[in-house]
Amino acid sequence: MKKRVKLTFPKRSIHMPITYRLAKDFNIAANIIRAQVAPNQVGTLVVELSGDIDQLNDGIDWLEAQDIQVSVASGEIVINEDLCVHCGLCTGVCPTRALTLDPTSFKLVFNRSRCIVCEQCIPTCPVQAISTNL
Known part of the structure; x- marks a missing residue:
């Protein structure tokens, strides 16, 4: 299954290896579509996540537990x-x-x-x- 999401993360999480953790811990492939990341600023990342539905849900739960805001980017x-x-x-x-x-x-x-x-x-x-x- 694939989900396109927009991740908004606080300044303190900017150095966190998010896509690596999703791949390693949840077996989720993350295709980065757009990234706006800079030191000492709120970061945004639009990614297409691919994986098993349960793993996707677990990965999104983990992201939210890290104070990363997750919103489904289903627009056109x-x-x-x-x-x-x-x-x-x-x-x-x-x-x-x-x-x-x-x-x-x-x-x-x-x-x-x-x-x-x-x-x-x-x-x-x-x-x-x-x-x-x-």
């Missing part, structure tokens, strides 16, 4: 067509090429099936036409 990227100016800036940061510009019309094309909801496109959009529906 939404593009407001009325706001989008088709500048293409978002295409440069999309790691899966879910966002591309049509070579003939120069309009933004969003391939939802390729999107991993890493959210890197959101802060890149100069007109704030991209958001999530979390």
Whole structure:
């Protein structure tokens, strides 16, 4: 089973080997989709966890026992067509090429099936036409 979760952890937990502990202690594979971690700041990590449902639940319980906030990241990227100016800036940061510009019309094309909801496109959009529906 797979679960995409957002982990928010306090400053004191920033140096904790979270993905290592999930793999070693709970047999959970963690695919890091997005990480925002810096010394002396609250850290966030969006990960896709894979493993047995019981192991996933045990791993999430362990994370919460470490004062790490866990929220299910099941949203999708939404593009407001009325706001989008088709500048293409978002295409440069999309790691899966879910966002591309049509070579003939120069309009933004969003391939939802390729999107991993890493959210890197959101802060890149100069007109704030991209958001999530979390």
